[in-house]
Amino acid sequence: MSTITATAPATADVSMEQPSGLTLFLRYLRRNKGLAVGLIILLGLILFTVIGLMTINPKHAYPLSVATKKPPSLQYPFGTDFFGRNLLAAMVVGMWQTAVIGVIAGGLGTLIGVVLGFTSAYFGGWIDSTIRTICQILTPIPVLLIQVVVAGSLDKRDVTIVTMALIVVMLAWMGPTLVIRAQVLTMKERQFVSVAKLSGVSDIGIIFKEILPNLLPFIAAAFVGQVFAAVFASFYLAVLGLGPLREPLLGNIIWAAQLQGAFFNGWWWWPIAPSIGMILILASLALINMGLDELANPRVRKTE
Amino acid sequence: MNFKLIAKRLSFLVLVIWAASTIVFFIPRLSPRNAIRERFAELARSGGFAPGDIEKLIANMNEQFGLDKPLLEQYWNYLGNIVRMDFGYSLNRYPATVTDIISQALPWTFGLLLVTTILSFIIGNLLGAVSAWPKAPRWVRSIATPFVLLTGVPPVIMGVLLLFFIGFRLKLLPLGGAYSIGVVPNWSWEFALDLLRHQLLPGLALILGSVGGWVLSMRGMGVTIQGEDYVNFAEHKGLTGGRIFRDYYLRNTLLPQVTGLALALGTVVTSAIIVEGLFGLPGLGTVLNNAIRSNDFPTIYGIVLFITIAIAVLMAVLEFIYPLLDPRVRNQ
Amino acid sequence: MNLATTENAASRNPAAAAASPILRVEDLVVTYYTDLGRARALDNVSFTLEAGMKMGMVGESGSGKSTLALAMMRMIKPPGRIEGGHVWVGGTDLQSLNDEGMRKARLSKIAYIPQGAMNSLNPVTRIGEQMVDAIKSHLSGESRQAINDRCVWALKSVDLDPGVFHMYAHELSGGMKQRVCIAIGILLRPEVIIADEPTSALDVVTQRQVMETIDKVQDELNSAVILIGHDMGLMAQTMDRVAVMYAGRLVEVATVREMFTDPKHPYSQALISSLPTLDNRGQFKGIPGLAPSLLRLPSGCAFHPRCPLASDRSRSEKPKVNVLPGGRLVACHIYDQES
Numbered sequence: 001m002s003t004i005t006a007t008a009p010a011t012a013d014v015s016m017e018q019p020s021g022l023t024l025f026l027r028y029l030r031r032n033k034g035l036a037v038g039l040i041i042l043l044g045l046i047l048f049t050v051i052g053l054m055t056i057n058p059k060h061a062y063p064l065s066v067a068t069k070k071p072p073s074l075q076y077p078f079g080t081d082f083f084g085r086n087l088l089a090a091m092v093v094g095m096w097q098t099a100v101i102g103v104i105a106g107g108l109g110t111l112i113g114v115v116l117g118f119t120s121a122y123f124g125g126w127i128d129s130t131i132r133t134i135c136q137i138l139t140p141i142p143v144l145l146i147q148v149v150v151a152g153s154l155d156k157r158d159v160t161i162v163t164m165a166l167i168v169v170m171l172a173w174m175g176p177t178l179v180i181r182a183q184v185l186t187m188k189e190r191q192f193v194s195v196a197k198l199s200g201v202s203d204i205g206i207i208f209k210e211i212l213p214n215l216l217p218f219i220a221a222a223f224v225g226q227v228f229a230a231v232f233a234s235f236y237l238a239v240l241g242l243g244p245l246r247e248p249l250l251g252n253i254i255w256a257a258q259l260q261g262a263f264f265n266g267w268w269w270w271p272i273a274p275s276i277g278m279i280l281i282l283a284s285l286a287l288i289n290m291g292l293d294e295l296a297n298p299r300v301r302k303t304e
Numbered sequence: 305m306n307f308k309l310i311a312k313r314l315s316f317l318v319l320v321i322w323a324a325s326t327i328v329f330f331i332p333r334l335s336p337r338n339a340i341r342e343r344f345a346e347l348a349r350s351g352g353f354a355p356g357d358i359e360k361l362i363a364n365m366n367e368q369f370g371l372d373k374p375l376l377e378q379y380w381n382y383l384g385n386i387v388r389m390d391f392g393y394s395l396n397r398y399p400a401t402v403t404d405i406i407s408q409a410l411p412w413t414f415g416l417l418l419v420t421t422i423l424s425f426i427i428g429n430l431l432g433a434v435s436a437w438p439k440a441p442r443w444v445r446s447i448a449t450p451f452v453l454l455t456g457v458p459p460v461i462m463g464v465l466l467l468f469f470i471g472f473r474l475k476l477l478p479l480g481g482a483y484s485i486g487v488v489p490n491w492s493w494e495f496a497l498d499l500l501r502h503q504l505l506p507g508l509a510l511i512l513g514s515v516g517g518w519v520l521s522m523r524g525m526g527v528t529i530q531g532e533d534y535v536n537f538a539e540h541k542g543l544t545g546g547r548i549f550r551d552y553y554l555r556n557t558l559l560p561q562v563t564g565l566a567l568a569l570g571t572v573v574t575s576a577i578i579v580e581g582l583f584g585l586p587g588l589g590t591v592l593n594n595a596i597r598s599n600d601f602p603t604i605y606g607i608v609l610f611i612t613i614a615i616a617v618l619m620a621v622l623e624f625i626y627p628l629l630d631p632r633v634r635n636q
Numbered sequence: 637m638n639l640a641t642t643e644n645a646a647s648r649n650p651a652a653a654a655a656s657p658i659l660r661v662e663d664l665v666v667t668y669y670t671d672l673g674r675a676r677a678l679d680n681v682s683f684t685l686e687a688g689m690k691m692g693m694v695g696e697s698g699s700g701k702s703t704l705a706l707a708m709m710r711m712i713k714p715p716g717r718i719e720g721g722h723v724w725v726g727g728t729d730l731q732s733l734n735d736e737g738m739r740k741a742r743l744s745k746i747a748y749i750p751q752g753a754m755n756s757l758n759p760v761t762r763i764g765e766q767m768v769d770a771i772k773s774h775l776s777g778e779s780r781q782a783i784n785d786r787c788v789w790a791l792k793s794v795d796l797d798p799g800v801f802h803m804y805a806h807e808l809s810g811g812m813k814q815r816v817c818i819a820i821g822i823l824l825r826p827e828v829i830i831a832d833e834p835t836s837a838l839d840v841v842t843q844r845q846v847m848e849t850i851d852k853v854q855d856e857l858n859s860a861v862i863l864i865g866h867d868m869g870l871m872a873q874t875m876d877r878v879a880v881m882y883a884g885r886l887v888e889v890a891t892v893r894e895m896f897t898d899p900k901h902p903y904s905q906a907l908i909s910s911l912p913t914l915d916n917r918g919q920f921k922g923i924p925g926l927a928p929s930l931l932r933l934p935s936g937c938a939f940h941p942r943c944p945l946a947s948d949r950s951r952s953e954k955p956k957v958n959v960l961p962g963g964r965l966v967a968c969h970i971y972d973q974e975s
Binding site for chain 2: 744761765770773804820
Binding site: 143 | 464
């Protein structure tokens with residue numbers, strides 16, 4: 001049996017007139033509008049928070065600082081609440097704290113996911129079975145409810161921003177673990193790892209030079225997903241009244257508003273401001289997550 | 305029927321329930337807080353109890369709740385109780401048991417959950433499938449886009465917004481409660497209508513808040529399946545667009561979504577609970593809310609456990625249904 | 637309904653078949669619009685094929701052979717576009733049909749058989765359903781019995797047990813799946829059959845079985861068959877004619893004998909001489925250079941950077957297709973006088 005073989009692959013040197021990385025990225029953004037919009041919103045929120053932190057008085061985000069129950073006006077763009085918080089200040093500080101929780105919990109969750117998922121897939125055997133089984137058993141457990149139990153058991157004074165982040169991470173790491181594990185497993189089977197091994201590259205070398213670079217898009221997507229989940233979970237806990245009550249977390253504000261019957265009393269601006277803020281945060285994260293998913297999975301990419 | 309498989313799945317179910325129970329058992333006991341003590345501290349503040357009496361009452365309560373026995377023995381009793389669905393007494397509404405409270409609240413939650421989950425699953429997945437289908441007319445496909453934007457709005461916030469715009473501003477629908485104040489429940493049409501009006505906003509909040517997720521995941525799935533060889537071949541065969549959509553595209557995209565439903569059950573149920581709390585419907589959500597506010601720990605733990613068990617069982621059921629839909633998974 | 641009456645035009649009139657080809661492709665052009673520029677995937681491809689003839693289509697990856705098949709079936713998707721040309725099957729130009737007309741033409745006039753060993757069959761429906769829906773989409777009036785008979789006939793023609801009707805795709809071997817695809821392809825007795833690498837993923841023994849099946853099927857239907865592949869040995873054994881593609885252009889079409897003993901185009905010559913023979917064991921000649929990117933084709937003749945016989949004319953002028961005596965086609969300046 002004889003076959004035609006070309007002496008070299010068919011795609012030739014396109015390097016000559018390759019447009020710059022930035023141009024390609026911008027062109028890609030034009031197609032992947034979701035990612036573009038998500039990034040824009042995120043940028044807007046970051047600007048709001050940063051400029052806000054520099055201009056407002058953070059003390060106004062706490063009770064008994066300004067006049068109470070004032071509707072939105074020039075002096076108080078978002079109004080004030082029952083306890084005398086300037087809602088604009090509260091929003092700024094709240095956003096910042098949400099970001100802190102999101103990044104800490106997100107980063108931690110991703111880190112755990114990467115380490116566990118990688119170990120599980122790379123070393124296989126009983127390590128793999130154990131980690132995988134634990135993940136599978138923990139997944140059906142409704143995360144929020146367990147977090148309610150944890151938060152409810154803590155002394156109210158112990159609940160701070162950092163403890164919130166830790167509570168949120170507690171049951172969030174299983175997702176990234178399984179995803180990273182699946183990816184590493186497919187890579188382990190693929191040729192380029194065997195080739196590297198045959199060429200004498202050490203195990204560590206393989207990990208860092210061959211596998212990690214290919215994992216980066218998935219790690220990035222997992223990170224954004226974790227931040228999203230963390231912000232979401234901390235928001236829900238706060239709405240239930242289990243957050244650090246003094247802090248102006250967006251969920252806390254809504255909880256307080258609900259407690260005081262804001263709508264019944266006509267103070268509509270009180271829960272609305274944090275709601276919109278939350279929507280923007282979650283929407284931008286969701287869009288970016290979707291966009292990264294598309295990037296990581298070339299088949300999903302639209303080509304025109 | 306493959307008994308080995310059934311045994312494996314059942315044991316998995318048991319493991320999940322055991323893990324959840326253990327977590328719920330040990331975590332509160334790790335903290336120095338004592339529910340009963342706190343309870344009485346509160347009471348002591350309002351009433352006038354002599355210090356010695358309080359201690360006696362606390363000791364008595366401890367004995368009643370079995371809190372004075374060694375930890376392992378408590379654990380064993382606890383597991384035994386779980387199997388019998390005995391979650392103990394509610395601190396709040398003693399002598400009502402937690403199980404009583406749950407059974408009263410459950411029908412409301414269950415009804416809301418069932419309707420909203422089915423509706424958002426069907427609507428969301430259909431929209432998502434259509435939006436990824438290149439042959440569908442442009443205007444149909446663009447309907448999906450605003451739904452995608454909804455993913456950023458979780459059901460709770462959706463509830464707040466709906467409350468604001470429709471309940472507060474427009475005063476079209478009631479702000480909360482299961483039925484209007486002063487109305488006595490009866491089997492008449494008027495009552496049924498009143499019930500429906502009160503369920504509408506929370507129902508909408510849940511549906512609108514979760515439908516976006518389905519649209520998105522289905523669209524992603526749709527794009528992947530579209531590129532599959534068999535969809536291509538179906539077109540090569542000269543099949544009509546409708547047939548390809550239904551038999552080659554939809555049937556293959558829906559399968560992973562069913563799995564997705566099983567995985568999302570946790571989120572679905574917890575969202576429902578929180579929205580319920582927001583609207584003051586007499587379901588598990590409001591009960592949980594009140595329990596949290598008044599530190600009624602047995603009720604909190606009981607609800608958490610009950611929901612976990614319910615979710616685990618539902619997941620097992622879905623897993624059993626799956627082979628009926630996907631011939632590749634059926635056992636030889 | 638008697639299957640014998642639903643025959644294609646060619647077999648009804650053998651004289652007419654010999655005189656006019658059942659398939660005539662004229663100046664087919666396909667362009668892909670990508671982020672990095674425009675790629676000319678098919679550049680004025682033209683050829684003819686008579687009923688009952690088998691033509692093999694060879695070329696490197698990216699040469700355009702699969703694109704040609706897709707273009708003929710009008711299955712080119714964005715960012716690709718068919719930008720010109722005609723595809724005459726029987727008396728009808730497929731390019732002139734509207735969408736519904738083309739849909740009906742697929743499988744009934746021109747059938748595409750994919751690589752069955754891959755994922756071409758719906759994993760969640762039975763094989764039978766996949767055959768029946770093809771029939772129902774074209775012939776609305778057939779009775780259940782007639783549909784059944786047709787499916788049984790198709791399965792038997794490819795040497796498959798009719799019991800396969802009730803099975804699922806994952807229960808079949810690669811060779812069986814390929815034959816199911818062939819069976820589906822012949823259900824409506826098309827005039828032209830395009831088989832896209834039907835044997836590439838199969839072992840040698842199954843390859844032979846599949847090729848024999850295709851032969852048998854073609855004998856029965858008298859269709860024109862185009863076989864896309866890259867196994868020259870297989871082509872030599874089974875085809876009547878061979879067409880060579882390079883960089884989206886058809887560079888040579890000849891009978892099998894002519895192609896293997898006296899290739900005219902320099903690219904074909906290089907291909908044939910790169911094949912190992914019993915004489916020159918151990919010595920292999922490759923073709924220096926790389927096939928060009930379709931985004932930036934060389935000026936003039938696409939092959940000139942790698943052609944040992946390149947001239948100034950090759951560099952500047954795109955060669956037209958010369959028709960040599962005997963019906964041979966060669967797109968090379970060397971033969972400009974002979975045509």
